[in-house]
Amino acid sequence: MLKLPAQRHLLQKLPASSSWPFFCNLLEDYDEACIASDNFRRDGADRFYIEEYETMVAELEADIVRDLERVITWPNHY
Numbered sequence: 001m002l003k004l005p006a007q008r009h010l011l012q013k014l015p016a017s018s019s020w021p022f023f024c025n026l027l028e029d030y031d032e033a034c035i036a037s038d039n040f041r042r043d044g045a046d047r048f049y050i051e052e053y054e055t056m057v058a059e060l061e062a063d064i065v066r067d068l069e070r071v072i073t074w075p076n077h078y
Contacts (some may be wrong), residue, residue: 026067030057030060030064033053033060
C-alpha cells in the first residue's frame, strides 16, 4: 500500500478478500514483485533483472489502479 498512496483510501474500502480473489492475487503479486525489485537493487543484481522487475511492478501497479475503482464500486450497483 505504500507504493499506492493516492489509492490508499480505496484500498481500505476493499470488500472481503474472498469476494475478489483475482484482485487479491494481483495485490499479492504486486507486493512480491516490489520486494524482489527492492532486493535486486539492494543486492546489486544484474541491471537486466532490476529493469525487468521495475517494469513488472509498474505494469501491476497500473492494473491495480485501473481495476481498483471497479472492485470498490461494482458491488454497490446491485
